[in-house]
Amino acid sequence: xxxxxxxxxxxxxxxxxxxxxxxxxxxxxxxxxxxxxxxxxxxxxxxxxxxxxxxxxxxxxxxxxxxxxxxxxxxxxxxxxxxxxxxxxxxxxxxxxxxxxxxxxxxxxxxxxxxxxxxxxxxxxxxxxxxxxxxxxxxxxxxxxxxxxxxxxxxxxxxxxxxxxxxxxxxxxxxxxxxxxxxxxxxxxxxxxxxxxxxxxxxxxxxxxxxxxxxxxxxxxxxxxxxxxxxxxxxxxxxxxxxxxxxxxxxxxxxxxxxxxxxxxxxxxxxxxxxxxxxxxxxxxxxxxxxxxxxxxxxxxxxxxxxxxxxxxxxxxxxxxxxxxxxxxxxxxxxxxxxxxxxxxxxxxxxxxxxxxxxxxxxxxxxxxxxxxxxxxxxxxxxxxxxxxxxxxxxxxxxxxxxxxxxxxxxxxxxxxxxxxxxxxx
Amino acid sequence: xxxxxxxxxxxxxxxxxxxxxxxxxxxxxxxxxxxxxxxxxxxxxxxxxxxxxxxxxxxxxxxxxxxxxxxxxxxxxxxxxxxxxxxxxxxxxxxxxxxxxxxxxxxxxxxxxxxxxxxxxxxxxxxxxxxxxxxxxxxxxxxxxxxxxxxxxxxxxxxxxxxxxxxxxxxxxxxxxxxxxxxxxxxxxxxxxxxxxxxxxxxxxxxxxxxxxxxxxxxxxxxxxxxxxxxxxx
Numbered sequence: 046x047x048x049x050x051x052x053x054x055x056x057x058x059x060x061x062x063x064x065x066x067x068x069x070x071x072x073x074x075x076x077x078x079x080x081x082x083x084x085x086x087x088x089x090x091x092x093x094x095x096x097x098x099x100x101x102x103x104x105x106x107x108x109x110x111x112x113x114x115x116x117x118x119x120x121x122x123x124x125x126x127x128x129x130x131x132x133x134x135x136x137x138x139x140x141x142x143x144x145x146x147x148x149x150x151x152x153x154x155x156x157x158x159x160x161x162x163x164x165x166x167x168x169x170x171x172x173x174x175x176x177x178x179x180x181x182x183x184x185x186x187x188x189x190x191x192x193x194x195x196x197x198x199x200x201x202x203x204x205x206x207x208x209x210x211x212x213x214x215x216x217x218x219x220x221x222x223x224x225x226x227x228x229x230x231x232x233x234x235x236x237x238x239x240x241x242x243x244x245x246x247x248x249x250x251x252x253x254x255x256x257x258x259x260x261x262x263x264x265x266x267x268x269x270x271x272x273x274x275x276x277x278x279x280x281x282x283x284x285x286x287x288x289x290x291x292x293x294x295x296x297x298x299x300x301x302x303x304x305x306x307x308x309x310x311x312x313x314x315x316x317x318x319x320x321x322x323x324x325x326x327x328x329x330x331x332x333x334x335x336x337x338x339x340x341x342x343x344x345x346x347x348x349x350x351x352x353x354x355x356x357x358x359x360x361x362x363x364x365x366x367x368x369x370x371x372x373x374x375x376x377x378x379x380x381x382x383x384x385x386x387x388x389x390x391x392x393x394x395x396x397x398x399x400x401x402x403x404x405x406x407x408x409x410x411x412x413x414x415x416x417x418x419x420x421x422x423x424x425x426x427x428x429x430x431x432x433x434x435x436x437x438x439x440x441x442x443x444x445x446x447x448x449x450x451x452x453x454x455x456x457x458x459x460x461x462x463x464x465x466x467x468x469x470x471x
Numbered sequence: 472x473x474x475x476x477x478x479x480x481x482x483x484x485x486x487x488x489x490x491x492x493x494x495x496x497x498x499x500x501x502x503x504x505x506x507x508x509x510x511x512x513x514x515x516x517x518x519x520x521x522x523x524x525x526x527x528x529x530x531x532x533x534x535x536x537x538x539x540x541x542x543x544x545x546x547x548x549x550x551x552x553x554x555x556x557x558x559x560x561x562x563x564x565x566x567x568x569x570x571x572x573x574x575x576x577x578x579x580x581x582x583x584x585x586x587x588x589x590x591x592x593x594x595x596x597x598x599x600x601x602x603x604x605x606x607x608x609x610x611x612x613x614x615x616x617x618x619x620x621x622x623x624x625x626x627x628x629x630x631x632x633x634x635x636x637x638x639x640x641x642x643x644x645x646x647x648x649x650x651x652x653x654x655x656x657x658x659x660x661x662x663x664x665x666x667x668x669x670x671x672x673x674x675x676x677x678x679x680x681x682x683x684x685x686x687x688x689x690x691x692x693x694x695x696x697x698x699x700x701x702x703x704x705x
Contacts, residue, residue: 316546317545317599318632320548324596332588332592336576340578346560352561353559358571386681386699389533390535390536393556394557395557468559471531471606
């Protein structure tokens with residue numbers, strides 16, 4: 046038995062609620078295989094009532110017809126409003142009152158039938174097959190079969206968009222991460238197997254934990270490359286949950302994965318080895334669990350003259366050339382192209398150390414700060430810089446490079462708040 | 472003669488001479504980015520721990536930055552485990568280090584975290600250089616790092632193409648380090664003069680031009696020294 050829905054609205058979603066075999070016959074027509082629904086609902090009129098009820102609940106206004114073959118159901122749904130059930134064996138009689146145009150024949154064939162005075166399906170069904178074959182050819186025979194409700198064919202099933210989601214309702218609340226990891230592993234193994242069966246991988250993993258206090262704990266893991274290793278996903282989830290544990294025992298676990306095509310890359314023979322992306326992600330997650338979320342990554346310089354202006358970004362993410370940026374903002378005075386000398390390294394004190402400075406002839410003569418104390422032996426400066434005066438957070442300072450009697454060379458600066466030691470040359 | 476010894480002798484006779492069974496292949500050496508250092512040491516060994524130590528402003532960080540820049544020129548991915556959060560991205564980028572290929576781990580004055588992070592990075596593999604910077608760690612705290620931790624790191628980096636580097640005020644790894652370089656500052660160079668010093672004041676330089684660094688190889692073999700000049704950016 047087949048059912049056909051004809052009308053506006055999301056017919057496919059409605060059809061998938063009743064059958065896995067659904068054909069999108071036309072943009073406004075959907076046909077589904079309803080065989081087997083009698084075991085669930087009973088007689089055809091009960092099946093029709095169940096579908097109509099669900100359509101009303103979902104706000105779909107469509108004609109519904111049930112018949113023994115798909116084409117009869119389609120003709121009936123298109124031809125009769127409301128709900129129709131075509132009795133088995135009486136298809137021709139049921140479809141008889143419909144106009145021939147409802148079968149959508151070619152214009153030429155429709156004109157011919159019109160000239161012959163054949164306007165209803167019952168007239169077409171009564172014509173002899175041999176005469177139709179001689180005069181109208183295969184298309185005429187096909188129309189006659191449709192008019193008699195005798196056309197037999199298989200549905201062209203619509204692919205249900207695959208969803209890689211799964212969930213578990215727990216019998217009792219879980220408040221420890223270790224037993225929760227077993228549940229996560231079960232879900233991950235199932236989802237990864239389903240992904241692998243379709244030659245897919247995942248680049249995003251979403252976990253939603255429903256807690257005993259009805260709150261939800263969500264976490265989303267985004268990988269730089271698609272992966273399909275449940276152990277990696279499990280370890281990343283464990284690290285994330287250890288860093289951000291749920292606030293209450295867990296009663297329901299839901300997991301979803303974003304399917305993408307797996308990464309395919311051929312590395313060159315002479316290309317230097319780089320960390321394998323998924324492994325690097327795992328290593329980074331482990332390191333972040335030790336040093337903190339914001340303390341591992343690649344530094345990215347900001348486009349400003351403000352000292353020590355940078356932000357942390359994801360490692361191995363291509364950034365604009367930092368040397369080019371430094372040149373643009375004018376900070377680089379002796380660059381690699383100008384000098385082949387190794388560059389003098391600088392070590393920053395974060396935060397800068399407040400210092401007490403004794404001036405001699407307007408220049409620093411003695412400096413004392415936390416862990417630093419000494420007489421200034423040599424110095425260079427002042428190097429005056431300022432910026433962001435057009436914003437609410439301006440800065441200006443006079444920098445001095447000083448060689449101190451403790452043997453080190455420091456950069457100190459004076460700003461309206463006082464003197465600070467910024468770092469040491471090394 | 473035991474069976475094993477007999478087999479060994481038979482094997483050596485087939486190969487045409489006695490074999491040094493305990494000998495390890497010499498590690499591959501890579502350039503440090505400072506020709507004077509390469510001449511003195513031959514380069515930095517892969518799969519080994521190299522230790523650079525010296526007092527503050529002795530040029531340790533300059534050598535580290537040069538090594539990072541050289542690794543960047545080889546298109547390698549590097550990691551810097553910064554125990555004291557003292558890394559300066561701006562001056563390092565200006566020295567030619569590609570920051571997007573540098574993983575910076577900021578351990579915020581925790582040497583133990585730095586060791587754990589370095590261990591994870593070495594175990595993870597794929598890095599051309601893993602550098603641990605204990606340059607500002609107080610000597611007492613650095614000495615508290617057990618020799619076992621250094622041995623663990625040395626074992627982890629063995630048979631990998633990674634150069635493992637430790638920068639500190641004094642030597643901590645002792646026998647675990649395959650190459651030890653001691654840095655000392657030989658002199659400081661200043662440049663420029665303030666255009667118009669106030670009345671009664673002497674003119675003073677306006678720029679730190681650079682420092683001259685003396686490098687001494689303490690291990691392996693007898694001491695070999697070299698010196699080079701590091702130029703300042705500003």
